[in-house]
Each structure stands twice: as structure tokens, then as C-alpha cells.
Amino acid sequence: MTSTQSAASTPTAAQPRMIFFNQALREALDEEMERxxxxxxxxxxxxxxxxxxxxxxxxxxxxxPGRIVDTPISEALIGGAAVGxxxxxxxxxxxxxxxxxxxxxMDQIVNQAAKNRYMFGGKNALPIVYRAxxxxxxxxxxxxxxxxxAWFTHVPGLKxxxxxxxxxxxxxLKSAIRDDNVxxxxxxxxxxxxRGHVPEEEYLVPLGVSDVKRAGVDVxxxxxxxxxxxxxxxxxxxxxxxxDVEVIDLRTLYPLDIDPVIESVQKTNRVMVVHExxxxxxxxxxxxxxxxxxxxxxxxxxxxxxxxxxxxxxxSEPLEFASFPSVxxxxxxxxxxxxxx
Amino acid sequence: xxxxxxxxxxxxSRSKKKARKLPPKDMLEWMYRTMKRIRLFEEAADRAFKxxxxxxxxxxxxxxxxxxxxVCAALEQxxxxxxxxxxxxxxxxxxGRLDRMMAELYGRSTGxxxxxxxxxxxxxxxxxxxGANGIVGAGIPIATGxxxxxxxxxxxxxxxxxxxxGALPTGAFHExxxxxxxxxxxxxxxxxxxxxxxxxHVSDTSAGNLADRAGSYGMPGAIVDGNDIFEVYExxxxxxxxxxxxxxxxxxxxxxxxxxxxxxxxxxxxxQAEVVAKWLExxxxxxxRREVIAAKALTKKLLDSIDTEVEQxxxxxxxxxxxxxxxxxxxxxEGVYAD
Numbered sequence: 001m002t003s004t005q006s007a008a009s010t011p012t013a014a015q016p017r018m019i020f021f022n023q024a025l026r027e028a029l030d031e032e033m034e035r036x037x038x039x040x041x042x043x044x045x046x047x048x049x050x051x052x053x054x055x056x057x058x059x060x061x062x063x064x065p066g067r068i069v070d071t072p073i074s075e076a077l078i079g080g081a082a083v084g085x086x087x088x089x090x091x092x093x094x095x096x097x098x099x100x101x102x103x104x105x106m107d108q109i110v111n112q113a114a115k116n117r118y119m120f121g122g123k124n125a126l127p128i129v130y131r132a133x134x135x136x137x138x139x140x141x142x143x144x145x146x147x148x149x150a151w152f153t154h155v156p157g158l159k160x161x162x163x164x165x166x167x168x169x170x171x172x173l174k175s176a177i178r179d180d181n182v183x184x185x186x187x188x189x190x191x192x193x194x195r196g197h198v199p200e201e202e203y204l205v206p207l208g209v210s211d212v213k214r215a216g217v218d219v220x221x222x223x224x225x226x227x228x229x230x231x232x233x234x235x236x237x238x239x240x241x242x243x244d245v246e247v248i249d250l251r252t253l254y255p256l257d258i259d260p261v262i263e264s265v266q267k268t269n270r271v272m273v274v275h276e277x278x279x280x281x282x283x284x285x286x287x288x289x290x291x292x293x294x295x296x297x298x299x300x301x302x303x304x305x306x307x308x309x310x311x312x313x314x315x316s317e318p319l320e321f322a323s324f325p326s327v328x329x330x331x332x333x334x335x336x337x338x339x340x341x
Numbered sequence: 342x343x344x345x346x347x348x349x350x351x352x353x354s355r356s357k358k359k360a361r362k363l364p365p366k367d368m369l370e371w372m373y374r375t376m377k378r379i380r381l382f383e384e385a386a387d388r389a390f391k392x393x394x395x396x397x398x399x400x401x402x403x404x405x406x407x408x409x410x411x412v413c414a415a416l417e418q419x420x421x422x423x424x425x426x427x428x429x430x431x432x433x434x435x436x437g438r439l440d441r442m443m444a445e446l447y448g449r450s451t452g453x454x455x456x457x458x459x460x461x462x463x464x465x466x467x468x469x470x471x472g473a474n475g476i477v478g479a480g481i482p483i484a485t486g487x488x489x490x491x492x493x494x495x496x497x498x499x500x501x502x503x504x505x506x507g508a509l510p511t512g513a514f515h516e517x518x519x520x521x522x523x524x525x526x527x528x529x530x531x532x533x534x535x536x537x538x539x540x541x542h543v544s545d546t547s548a549g550n551l552a553d554r555a556g557s558y559g560m561p562g563a564i565v566d567g568n569d570i571f572e573v574y575e576x577x578x579x580x581x582x583x584x585x586x587x588x589x590x591x592x593x594x595x596x597x598x599x600x601x602x603x604x605x606x607x608x609x610x611x612x613q614a615e616v617v618a619k620w621l622e623x624x625x626x627x628x629x630r631r632e633v634i635a636a637k638a639l640t641k642k643l644l645d646s647i648d649t650e651v652e653q654x655x656x657x658x659x660x661x662x663x664x665x666x667x668x669x670x671x672x673x674x675e676g677v678y679a680d
Contacts, residue, residue, distance in 0.1 A: 040493055066493055072523065074516035080482025081520070082498070085470060085490035088421065092486070109515075112483060113474050120464040120472055121454035122676020156677050180679035 012114045017195040024166035024198050025055045028173035029093065029129075031202065033063060036091060039177060043078055043095030052097045075101050078278045079108025081199040082128040086112035091127040092156060098144050099134035099186060102307055106151075113182045114157030125180040129173070135188040135226055135276055136324055139267025142312035145189075145320075147225075147277035152184050153254045153286070159207060160253040164228035166196030168251055171205025181205060181289065188226040188276075204225055208255035212264070216246035218336050220264040220271040222287055224250040227274045229326055233332035245334060253283055257288050265295045270337050278326045304337050306330060346559035363571065363638050364414075372414055372570055373633075373644060376406035376626050377651045379467045382439050384445055386429075386460075386620035392607050394663070395447055397459050402430035404568075404600035408533050409434040409624035411573030412501055415581050419467045421487050421500040426461045427533075427599070428473030431503050438466045439658035449665035456668045457676065470498075473593040480504060480510030480567040481530070485517040485582075488590075498581045499584045500528045507538040509547045509554065518590065523559045525589035529580045533567060539603045555592035567595025572630075598623070609662045 021026075033039050041056060047070040050057030060068045071078055075096065082092040096102050102109065117124045136145040152160050159181050163169040169187065176183040213228060214235050221231045228249045235245035246264050250256065262307065265271050271291055273284035288303035308324040325333075363369060383403045389395040402409070405427075413422070413434035426430040432442060438451070445452025445458050453463050464472035471487055474480045486500030491498040507533065508514050521528050532553065536543055543551075555562020561583070565576045573595060580591040602609035603629040609617075633639040 001358075038494070042489075049659040069489070069493075069524070072516070072520060074520055076513045077482045077516035077520050079483060080479065080513065080517070081486030081489055084423075084471065084483040084486025084488070085493075086486075087466065088487045088490045089494060089496075104512075107476055108343055108482055112474075112479055116472065117679065118677045119454060119462040121452075121457060124464070124466065125679050140487045142443075159678075 002166045007055055017200060018195045019166055019198050020179070020192065021166045021169055021194050021196060022053050022055050022192040024170035024196065026057065026171055027198070028170045029046065029056065029059070032174055032177040033067065034061070038089060039091045039093060040067040040069065040085075041093045041095065042081070043333070044071055044073055046070060046095050050283055051095060051121050051195060053187075053189065055131075056095070076105035076108055077246075079105030079130070080112055083108065083112050083126065084270065086126045086128045087124050093129045093131065093177060094118055096130060096132040099132040099148050100143050100146050102130075102132060102148070109152070109158070109182075109184075110155050114155045118157060126182050127177075127180045128182045129176045129185050130182070131185045131187065133189040133192075134186045135190060136308075137190040137226070139315065139317065139320065140189075141315040146314040147308070149186055149253055149273065150277060150281060151281045153283055157182060158254065160183045161207060162225040163187070163251060164191070164213075164225050164249050168193070168199050168205050168211070168249070170198055171203050172207065172251065175207050176178045179199060183207070185242070186225070191226055195302045196296050205251070207252045208257050209251065210257040210260045211249045211251055212246065213249045214245065214247040216244040216268070218244045218268055218270070219337060220246045220248060220261070220268045221282055221330070222248050222250065222261050222271060223273055225254065225273040225276065230325060230327050231274055231330055233327045234334065237327065238328065238334055243334060243338065248286075256286075256290075258287070258294065261287065261291060262294045265291055265299045270334050271299070271302040272306060272335075274306045274325050274330055277307055278308055278310055279305055282307045283298070301337055301340055304333060306333050350664065351532055357396070357556050360636050361571065363633065364574065366638065368414060369639050370643070370647065373626075373629055373639070374647050374651060375410045375413070375434050376570070376629065377647060378465055378654065379406045379409070379433045379438060380404070380626060381651050381655045382433060382442065382658070385428055385659055386443070387601075387605060391446070397446070397448070399446070399460050399605040400427040400603065401599065401605065402427050404533055404624065405447040405533055405597040405618065407570035407629070408429055408531065408567040408573055408597055409503070411570040412531055412577050412670060413609055414504075414574050415578040416469075416499070416501065418469060420498050421471050421484070423464075423471045423484040423487070423502050424473040424475070424498070425480060425504055426473065426475050428461070428463060428503075429504065432463050432470055432473065433466075435470050437463070437465065438468065440661040443658040443662040444665050445517030447662040448667060449662055450668040451661070451665040455672075455676075478504060478508035478513040480675060481511075481513045481517035481670065484523065484528055485521045488521060488526035489515070489524060492524070492526055495587065498527065499581050501581075502528055502530045504530070504532055504635040506532060506534040506536065506543040506547060506551070508532070509551065512569040518554070518558050518560070518592065522560050523589040527587065528590045529577065529584055530579070530590060530592045532592065533595050533597055535599045537599070537603065537611075551594050552592065560589060560591050562592040562594070564594045568623045568628060570625060570629055600624075634653055
């Protein structure tokens with residue numbers, strides 16, 4: 001897989017083209033639909049409605065009902081149809097609307113899609129992308145706001161992608177569609193209306209490559225998805241206090257590119273993992289464990305983890321915002337880490 | 342016989358009718374050989390298991406051979422099937438080699454899946470076998486997706502989705518057949534009603550007339566005698582033609598009976614001896630022999646010679662499997678992902 005990611009995630013052109021996160025996803029899908037006639041998109045309300053977050057707006061008119069297929073509210077069907085279509089020669093992109101709804105499709109994702117290649121002898125290609133919106137912060141309450149990515153990273157046979165900005169979202173989605181494996185592509189719903197720099201020319205961002213979003217020498221923050229944005233803002237706050245924070249965006253949780261994290265920890269000796277998923281049993285535990293296995297002698301403090309409270313996401317606004325990491329709690333977490341708290 | 346309405350149970354029996362027109366001789370030979378291959382393959386697997394040469398969970402298809410064979414007789418090799426945990430018969434009828442299947446049951450590297458799948462997970466895309474499945478009902482969305490893919494890609498392929506009566510109450514069944522009907526997909530749903538889940542009788546697990554489910558979803562349905570290969574073949578042929586023309590899905594429910602228990606370890610004490618005896622009298626291979634000999638379509642001598650040939654094939658399959666190596670330990674993590 002080629003990458004034009006290179007210099008990358010930060011705008012460099014004089015007048016960088018700034019587009020919304022959901023527009024970036026739309027461009028990725030559009031370009032891949034044009035490039036490869038075996039790609040098709042299906043899911044609930046992705047046609048006439050254009051997708052719950054308007055990612056596929058206009059696609060029904062452009063590509064027609066043959067390749068833009070509205071499904072009933074049938075998540076098991078959505079999950080399983082991808083398997084049948086993929087092993088017979090298509091490249092399906094299925095949308096689950098909300099990650100929370102994937103529970104209904106778990107058998108198809110976990111027992112069928114993830115295992116198909118291995119248990120049938122390692123021959124089948126499964127070029128499937130399951131897209132879903134996840135994450136809290138917009139008042140959707142307990143059943144439309146979870147961050148369940150760790151469910152899927154635990155299952156061999158799946159890849160898990162969690163972009164943090166428009167640039168990565170586009171490049172990663174294009175790579176996911178071209179990948180011959182089952183890729184779960186999780187889009188933080190509070191990012192859809194965030195703008196980011198996306199160049200006119202085509203590019204890919206490879207799966208399984210972490211990205212140093214901000215270089216620093218005092219503390220390492222490891223994060224993904226929307227919490228990368230919060231971490232970068234916290235780094236700015238801390239910079240004014242003289243604390244130089246390095247922020248690493250994992251971008252892909254499986255395959256996990258841990259090397260840049262280890263290199264960073266060898267430099268900073270202090271590290272905090274930040275995610276919006278519930279802290280207990282979250283993906284941060286895997287990251288923390290790998291850090292202590294691979295860089296134990298470099299650590300000046302235990303690996304710190306920030307995650308969501310051990311509760312369903314509450315509706316009430318002050319509770320919701322207090323339930324997961326924020327710029328303030330991340331900043332304080334770094335201060336605590338430096339003071340050995 | 343374009344069956345457009347659900348028949349009620351029992352109304353389809355033709356045993357009292359006069360001799361009917363049978364398929365051509367080469368088709369008859371293929372049907373008998375295929376049913377015999379299924380039967381003897383499983384008898385050999387049963388012996389291997391009970392002498393501790395084979396392990397795992399075996400769900401025998403014996404007794405239901407007429408359904409898989411009658412269905413696959415009407416398919417092209419390029420058509421697709423999805424199968425179930427009770428899938429040996431489907432895979433053999435779709436063209437599976439006995440040696441590679443037996444090696445898979447033995448967990449050997451020469452098996453269809455290199456020994457990583459086992460009895461419940463045999464697939465071969467070259468034969469159109471999209472996979473047996475350890476989860477009841479799970480093949481229904483997959484088959485529907487295969488049919489959706491064929492339709493989108495403009496391919497002239499039909500997908501057949503085999504499942505048992507135990508799958509009828511699953512959400513996957515209803516989600517799958519509803520979508521197949523909404524989209525007019527080229528798929529035929531074949532429900533093998535072998536009367537039992539594990540020990541639960543179908544009358545305790547599925548309400549109403551089973552075939553009414555077809556009408557509810559706007560597709561033709563039929564209940565056939567699943568132990569009568571010619572009835573299966575005739576009804577299914579109409580359904581598969583319909584699907585191939587682009588007229589959409591249908592649902593065939595085949596009444597049948599598993600000769601064994603749920604698994605190789607199940608003595609099936611929940612079944613009444615007289616009912617079992619009645620079904621054994623309706624053994625699809627015995628009925629086939631009686632009918633084709635009476636109709637002078639095939640001779641007893643020819644049928645006996647097929648028996649001998651299949652016995653030899655099964656013996657060689659066992660020898661092949663037992664002589665094959667286990668997969669190398671260092672391949673445990675191989676084949677999870679494509680490069």
C-alpha cells in the first residue's frame with residue numbers, strides 16, 4: 001500500500017483547503033466508488049436520507065439504488081450481508097449508523113466476518129468496511145454515545161480504525177476500503193462538523209501507523225479519535241506553563257503501531273493514555289501494558305490512564321461532560337503525572 | 342410445478358400415486374451416488390469418532406440426504422450455497438471431495454480448511470460452498486449478502502441458503518428473508534425441518550404453519566417431503582428458475598428426519614422408538630432404490646456397484662486423512678488476516 005501521508009497532518013499550503021470531517025469521509029467514499037465498481041454502500045438511511053450524519057448525501061442520485069442500498073432496520077442482516085458479498089467478489093461498505101447498534105450484529109461481525117478467513121483455511125478475502133458513529137458529547141444519552149472499540153480489538157480477524165481529524169479520516173477510509181480484511185471504521189460523532197485540512201490531490205493514510213501529532217519532551221500523551229483534539233488543546237495550555245507535551249495519535253487500534261509510543265516514552269519517561277471509552281477494561285489498558293513490557297526501565301512514573309466514568313453515558317449536560325476526559329482533566333492529569341501524583 | 346402457495350403438511354405425499362416421470366439415467370445415478378457418499382462418509386466418521394481416532398463435535402446429516410442432493414442436482418457449480426453445523430451433506434452434494442472433507446474432520450493439513458475449521462466449518466469457494474456454520478441461522482444474512490453481491494455485479498448466480506427448523510425463530514432468519522424479498526434477490530431459502538433442535542421439537546419452538554412465513558414476506562413457499570428426492574428436485578427446480586430469472590426469493594421447507602441424535606454423543610432418548618422406526622422406513626436411499634428399481638430406471642446391479650465404489654472411495658478418504666500430517670504448530674496465527 002502506498003502512502004502519501006508524509007508531511008501530513010498539518011496544513012502547509014498557503015491557503016489550505018479546510019473541509020468538514022464528514023465531507024472528508026464523503027470524498028473518500030466517492031473516490032473509491034468511482035475508482036472501483038465492486039465497491040458498494042449499504043445500511044440504514046444511507047440513500048434518500050444521505051446517512052444519519054450526511055456522509056453519503058447525494059450518493060443515491062449519483063450512483064443509483066444498485067450501489068447505494070438502503071436497508072431495513074436489520075443490523076444482523078447488515079453485518080452478515082457484507083460477508084456474503086465480500087467473499088463472492090464485492091467490496092461492501094456497510095454503515096451501522098451508531099456503534100451502539102452493532103450489538104445486534106455482533107454474531108455476524110465476531111463469529112462470521114472476523115473468523116471467515118481463518119476457519120476456512122486462510123484463503124478468503126474479506127474486503128469489508130463497517131462504518132459506525134461513536135462517542136459522546138452531543139447529548140444523545142446512554143444508547144447512542146458509547147465508545148465500544150475495545151470489544152472489537154479483542155477479536156482476532158478485525159482491524160479497528162479511529163481517526164481524529166478530517167485528513168486522517170479521508171486517507172484512512174480509502175485505505176480501509178482497499179484492504180482485503182474486515183475493517184471497523186469508527187467515526188466520532190462530535191467530529192463530523194469539525195473542519196480540517198484536506199488537500200485536493202488524492203492520498204492514502206495507511207492502516208497501522210501511529211502519528212506524532214505534536215512533538216514534545218516532557219510528557220507523552222497517547223490517544224485516538226476526538227480525545228486527540230482535546231489532548232492537543234491541553235498541550236497548548238500546558239505549553240504556557242512550560243510543560244512540553246508530545247501527543248501521539250494511534251489512528252489504528254489494530255493493527256497497533258506501538259513503536260512511536262515506545263520511542264516517545266524513552267524520551268519523555270512519562271506517559272498518559274487518554275480515551276473516551278470507559279477506563280476499566282478500555283483499550284488504554286493494552287497500551288499501558290505494552291509500554292511497561294517494552295519500556296519499563298524508561299518509566300519514571302506508572303503509566304497513567306484517563307477514560308470515562310464507570311457508568312452509562314448520562315444525558316444531563318454537566319454530567320455528560322464530566323463523564324469523559326476534557327481539556328481540563330487531561331491538563332490536570334499531565335500536571336499530576338509530573339508531580340508523581 | 343411453480344408452487345406459489347404454501348402446502349400444508351402431509352398434503353404433498355405422492356407415495357400412493359402411480360409411477361411418475363423420473364429424471365434421466367445419468368441424473369439418477371448422480372443422485373444415488375451422492376446420497377450414498379453422504380451416508381457412508383458419515384458412517385465412517387462415526388466409526389472413527391467412536392474409536393477415538395477423531396475428536397470434536399459431529400452433527401450427522403444422515404437421513405436428510407434427499408434434500409441436499411435434490412437441491413444441488415438443480416444447481417450449477419458456479420451457484421452458491423451456505424450450510425449449517427449439520428453440513429456434511431450439503432458440502433458433498435455441492436461437489437466436495439470426501440478425502441479433503443474427511444481430512445478436515447481429522448484436523449489435518451490436507452483438509453479443505455487446513456484443519457483449522459473442522460466438521461462445522463467447511464468451505465470451498467471454487468465449489469460455491471460459502472461455508473458451513475456453527476451458529477444457527479447465521480448463514481441466512483450471509484446468503485442474502487451473496488445474492489445481493491451477485492445482483493449488483495450482474496452475475497447469473499443463485500444462492501441457496503440451507504438451514505434447519507431451529508433457525509426459523511432467529512432474528513437473522515426474519516431479517517434475511519425480509520431483505521431478500523424487498524430487494525428481489527436471487528436466493529432460495531431451504532429449511533430442513535428435521536423435527537428437532539437438540540431435544541426440542543419444532544412444534545414447541547416455531548408457531549403456526551412453517552410455510553406461512555414465506556407468504557408473510559411476499560414470496561412463494563412450499564412444504565415438501567424432504568425424504569423424497571424427486572419431490573425436492575421438482576419443487577426446488579421451479580424455485581431456482583424463478584430466482585435465476587430475477588423474480589426473487591422463495592422458501593422451501595423440507596420435512597425430514599435425522600437418523601442420529603443431535604451430535605455423535607446424543608443417544609436421542611427424547612424420541613419415541615415407533616416414530617424413529619417409521620422414519621427409518623422412509624429412509625431416502627431405500628425409497629430411491631425401491632422406486633427406481635420398480636420403474637426399471639436403474640438396475641439393482643448398478644445400484645449395488647455404486648455402493649461398492651462409494652465404499653472404496655470412503656475407505657480411501659479415511660486412509661488419506663489418517664496418513665495426512667497435522668498442521669504445523671507455527672501456523673496458529675497464520676491466515677487470520679490477508680496481507
